[in-house]
Amino acid sequence: MKYSLAIYGAPYASQAADTALNFANAALSRGHKIYRLFFYLDGVHNASNLATPPQDENDIPARWREFIEAHQIDAVVCIAAGLRRGVLDEVEQARYEKTGNNLGKGFTLSGLGQLVDAATHSDRLISFGA
């Protein structure tokens, strides 16, 4: 089965991001494929590499980065939702003359068309945090 995941929940605000990550790991370990992760609404905060949870806490953004790199997963952050909430890459930092950027390694900023594309090219699209 080919899955896509739409993640709408911010880390540390609800269980949505944890559950999405656990689901993604479980799906791969059962031999399924992940077509795309799409981060939207407050879910864009999962892509921030500035999140600094206490050392004895689950580092959700770091776990996403490791997961994406280890399995070479397509991980897209909605650019409009990201810009609104301060999740920027180097290009957007330069474009809007901001003091920094924080898009984690392995994530890309792109448009909502990528969510529609994921919906149409996957066997299942599962949303987390709606």
Place this chain on the structure above:
Amino acid sequence: MSHDKSILIVNRKAPYGSAFAKESLDVGLIAAAFGQKLGILFMDDGVYQLLKHQDPSEIQQKNSSQTLPMLEMYDVKDIYVEAESLQARNLDAADLLIPVEVISSQAISELLEQQDILLNF
């Protein structure tokens, strides 16, 4: 892009107080612009997204309902509202900004069953 899959967006939250309504409408417009077979269902507090005469200026929000008529421009005709949700809130179709099809919760079960993809907001 494959066009053969049907998408239904399900809106269940009030228009203000969270970003869901606004960002859901953005998804609808993009899906429509891509030529997908698209329907949109409003139920529970989501029916408030369709109310006429919205003015959220005092809470520093954009009036997202002003974007709703764009759905028609993008040829999105299948807009459904759950009858029971309207009734529970003492509303009817005349209170709504755009033409909709009011359907019972039982008909919604069938509608959901027919879809390839559901996007919940």
